[in-house]
Amino acid sequence: MEIYILKSREEKNLFGFASKRFILPVVLTLALLLLAGCGGGAKDGEQGGQEKEVYKIGAIFDITGPSSSLGVPERDSALLLEEQINARGGINGHPVKIVIGDNESNETKAVQVAKKLIEVDKVLAIAGPSTTGTSMAIVDTAQKNQVPLVSAAAGVSIVNPVDKRQWVFKTAQNDSVVVEKIIEYLGSIGAKKVAFLCMNNAYGDSGRQEFTTAAQKAGIEIAADEKFGATDNDMTAQLTKVKAARPDAVIVWAIPPSASIVTKNYRQLQIDAPLIHSHGIGNKTFVDLAQDAANGVIFPAGRLLVAESLPDSDPQKAVLVKYAADYENKYNQPRSTFGGHGADAVSLIVSALEKAGPDRAKIRDELEKTQNYPGISGVFNMSPQDHSGLTKDALVMLKIVDGKWTILE
Structure with missing residues (x-):
């Protein structure tokens, strides 16, 4: 809204004339406009032309450096999910923005990226990082700021002891x-x-x-x-x-x-x-x-590498086959279990956010309640005692034959 300051006598006379014919309608119009923009007006997503609040999810992956073969497919999987979620209307009508940071396979850099996502971007939760080292580096940051963290790495110490990792979860099968x-x-x-x-x-x-x-x-x-x-x-x-x-x-x-x-x-x-x-x-x-x-x-x-060979009765098969096809069609790159870990991290956060709304504590609680969730890395069953949610049943023994993955007979 612009504010005019009357300077000259001519301007004063002009507005003095206008006041006799137009001031009352203008005042009423302004009052209605102000009401529309205040608490009594339309909420986000209601009539009034305002869009719903964007839900921001952070993601930290080892996109460059020695662990890039893990971080790149995790980043690409996160971006694929962001596109798919928004194409179907977002989360309860809210658009989703995944803010991605590269920790360069460096633990110090991981802490810096985590702090930026929390303090500057104000993300609701964080997916990643890719490795045990970079994940362990930001556990304290997640705990102190009470931000849900869903690592894509394997080390069991990322989530244990659970009473000191209340805000930390993970998707890769525990070592x-x-x-x-x-x-x-x-x-x-x-x-x-x-x-x-x-x-x-x-x-x-x-x-x-x-x-x-x-x-x-x-x-x-x-x-x-x-x-x-x-x-x-x-x-x-x-x-x-x-x-x-x-x-x-x-x-x-x-x-x-x-x-x-x-x-x-x-x-x-x-x-x-x-x-x-x-x-x-x-x-x-x-x-x-x-x-x-x-x-x-x-x-x-995990079963992703041999998804098509699984029996139709396998509870993961449909999820695995769809993810593999979507990923390979979009990026023209082969599937990767690491991309699956990243996809699971984002998907679990999204599932919790759908139930909890934009509240970090409630998102944490919903993550902990995850039960019978068929992901890429396995069927997740979280609890207050288990923030990984996978057993050895999430794994199959594979053998590489002629450069291809096969189920070990």
Whole structure:
């Protein structure tokens, strides 16, 4: 609204004349306009031409840096969901905006991005980050600001202990249940002595801790225990020690590119033992980088990679097949379990937001109530004691054959 200040005598005379004929109608009109813009007028979405409030959801992914093979499909999945949600009318009529930040696979950067999303963008919840390290880095930020965080990473310590992680949830299968699945497989092949190699970071350390504990309980000897850097380009030295230990099987806990390099080195040394990876290789990047060396690798993963092979009775099949088709058609890129973790993080937040409205505390409560939710990573059943909601039943054992994922027979 503009305000005019009368300056000259002519202006005063003009408005003095106008007041006799027009002031009362103008005042009444202005009063009606002011009422329309105040509490007594139309609310968002009602008549009055105002749009409904945009619901902002934050997302932090490792889009660049060593973990980009995880973060890129997670970002793309989030954007795909944003487009689909808004195309069907948003959340209860409210448009959705996913504000995405790149932590550059760096823990310090993850904290900076999280603070911006919370303090500047005022997001209702945050999906991500992609890895255990970057997720752990922002747990305190989420807790202190009481903002729901749904990580896409595997480390069980992201959500445990739950009484100190009330605002934190996750979608990737816990490394503890992945270990459980691997131990089960080792028992089926009679492996009693194994070697273990992992990345020297939070993801590798968490997997190593969980596997060491589970192996001891299962009576499995760890004959060699080696680490390598996420950016190392040769692991021959570590694998030479592994070969000398003559294990019944070898377990590797890593993500590409290091997971692919250690696999190529493994084949070059002609180690005569089954090679079992963690679920960190659930993308085509691993196969592309490892090339023929990937063939024969065994690993546990969610059902997304073999969605079309599932029986129609599987409660996830319809969700998995649709997501895979939508993602591959839009981006002309193969599906990835990591993209699925990101999609689940956003979908769980959206589901909670639909029930709770734009209230962070109520969104947190609804996330914790999630039951029988068929996602990409599994069927989620959250509770006050479990902020991951998945068991080893969310995993299947896969084998790479001719560069393709197959269900291990």
